[in-house]
Amino acid sequence: MPPVTIDTDNFSLDVGGFAGFFGGEEAVSAMETVHLYRARRWTGWFNSPGSYSVGKHYGRLANSRFWNGMFPGPNIEPTTYIGLDGKSGPMYVASQSGTFLKQTGHLAYLLMQRCKDQRAVIVEGRKTRANKVTILDMPDIKFDSDTENSLTIHARDGFHKHIALIPIATSVVTCVLCAWGDDWYCFSLILLGILVNGISCFVIGSASIVLQSGASSKNAPPGDGMLMDGNHVIVVRGKEKDVLAITQGKFHLEYQPWVRRRVRKERRTRSIIGDGIRDFHHLFGKKDAESGPGPETETQDLDDDAEANDEYAAIGFCSLLLVIQFLTQLLLIPQGKLFGQIMFLTSFAVSWAYNLFLSSMDGEYLQEVQLAQALNLSDDRMKTYKLGTRTAAAVFACLTLQPDCEHKDWGNRGFKPQEILRQFIPNDTHVWAVWREQVLEQMRSSKQVLQSLDLEACGNRIAAFNDVDKNLLNDLLSDARTAYQQYLVLQVRSSLIGSVSSSVKKEAW
Known part of the structure; x- marks a missing residue:
């Protein structure tokens, strides 16, 4: 039997076909943790897989005419899109102020989930269908000095930043080895992946989480009431302004002006595609009864009450870079040498494992911890009792x-x-x-x-x-x-x- 030999000079792995799709869901899920951990936005300097999926996913946040054409889809507010808002909370019934909310928001939902997981004191008595009652004494919330109803949430510190050194070091080492092996194609592609993913993490994660509460009157009665969710009830006691932070408050991602640009939504007039007469009149400034007002008049007649629109061009630019990275890898990876392709796959595999580690974390639990720390909701202020019947509860x-x-x-x-x-x-x-x-x-x-x-x-x-x-x-x-x-x-x-x-x-x- 003749010996089997591999011609490494002509052999190619051709990994470009899956370079942008492999690990896409894990990469998107890992990016959602960028606001939940301190210094997470600084630890994205590695060659991450799934660039196409991440680019298409976050490109919808750009929210402008140009970026909507490149990344079509519904324009959802970043806080909801990333998962920091959007959950429906339990019903709220006030005991003194008369407030009744059939449905509360995301923060009340997080509080209910946290209380459900709390260990309960068993109350002896008749038992049919057990009900839990959590008594929560709200502390005096100290809002930010420059705002009346806002509170900046500080990200949670964790050991992820130490684990992030593994994919970062792997990407840098494989990039250097490609240069040492004289494979400049794979060297440039790994370097491109490091830069694009690092810039994207920095831009998307540059926002700070702010808790925005509802406005309350200084002469309002106490905000005591109940959050009711099936067999679990939270009795909330405290000032109206403190209780409103739970019942009507919400998380908000506050981006810097260089990321977010607030513009007024223009009321667009409908026109027929290919209507050359109207375009001809606008081109030469001709105005008559049929052509209608010109562009200058339309600009002056904008509705003063037009809704403001937030555009995130920096996020759109990062999404474009991620798509360009995918296309570049798709075209140039086959041009690299076998050693360089193996180095490229090695950086991908280690980065995918790190993304898998981040995506395995419970995002809702991290939000619960941040909410409890921000509002100082310690276990001493929350006591859960398990009663045997709904009547006793x-x-x-x-x-x-x-x-x-x-x-x-x-x-x-x-x-x-x-x-x-x-x-x-x-x-x-x-x-x-x-x-x-x-x-x-x-x-x-x-x-x-x-x-x-x-x-x-x-x-x-x-x-x-x-x-x-x-x-x-x-x-x-x-x-x-x-x-x-x-x-x-x-x-x-x-x-x-x-x-x-x-x-x-x-x-x-």
């Missing part, structure tokens, strides 16, 4: 929302406990009506003895009840007692913590 949430005043002043505060209970259980049968009355009677009482939550306390209102209704009411009152007992424990614990903190302050003085 309704009473417990209602008790934690009652204002610190006499029940006679509830109306002046706008507090309606019966409406809070109905948000949980809208049933209007006689049994549920009696149960609600007994719960409200106990809440109005200043005594800690739970006399109103006994079946005997219902009196003549249950005289017409059969045994089934009485047993049901007894179970519901038992759930209310469970919730009330847990609330009393919570009050005692809060008073102890308050007394300890006050004594510590006195000792410090």
Whole structure:
């Protein structure tokens, strides 16, 4: 059998065909983390695969007539497009201000997901369908001094910047080895990939994340309320301005002026393609009744209330560079030597592994951590309780929302406990009506003895009840007692913590 030989002078891997497509999804997903980690935008100097996919994906952010023709598709705001906005949050019901939001935004969604993952305190009692109630005491949010309702989010520090040295070093070493092997085609292509990916990461990641909250009045009542998502409820307590940061706030990518240019959207007039007469009139400035106003008149008649449009030409330019990189690699890689092509593939493989590492990270979890750190939502301010029934959860949430005043002043505060209970259980049968009355009677009482939550306390209102209704009411009152007992424990614990903190302050003085 004759020996098998490989002519390395004429052999070519021809990797240009997949150079721009291989690892495209991983590269796009990795680019979405560029705002979530500190110094992430400075660590993109490596020959990354998937340049065509990344260029086509982020080219839609340019949002201008020129770039829309090159990268067609819907023009979505960068914050939503990258995944920092767009999620629908749970329903919000205020307990005093009367605010009702059927759907909140992205930040409320992140908060709900974080509370769902929190370890809960198990409340003993009857069990049917478990419900979780998280009590969140909002801190006093310190917004940026130059703005009233904005807060700059600082990116999270991580070990990714150390791991990024691996693909960066690999790309640089393979580039140098190609030059040492006198393969200037592969040398230039690896160098081109390093520069284009590094510039793209720097430009796309140059924005800072800003939390934009809703405007609130200084004389507004407390923003206490509930975020309700199925079997999980978050009781939010705090000032209106602090609660608005959750219920109406959102993330926003704030780009520098050299990346973002704000222009006014022009109202474009429709015309027929190929209408030479109109073009002829505009060319020579002829005006008559049929030709209509000239360009100067149209410019002057722009709507003063036209909507502003943000153009990101720098991102469009980076996307164009990524597409050019793909085309260049497609054409010139076959011209390189076998050694240079192997070096090119090596840089691609290591960069793809790093992109895979970045894309495997949970972006929503990183956003949850950033939100909690920015608003100082520590575990001490968030306590989750798991109650065995929805009835107990309704009473417990209602008790934690009652204002610190006499029940006679509830109306002046706008507090309606019966409406809070109905948000949980809208049933209007006689049994549920009696149960609600007994719960409200106990809440109005200043005594800690739970006399109103006994079946005997219902009196003549249950005289017409059969045994089934009485047993049901007894179970519901038992759930209310469970919730009330847990609330009393919570009050005692809060008073102890308050007394300890006050004594510590006195000792410090």
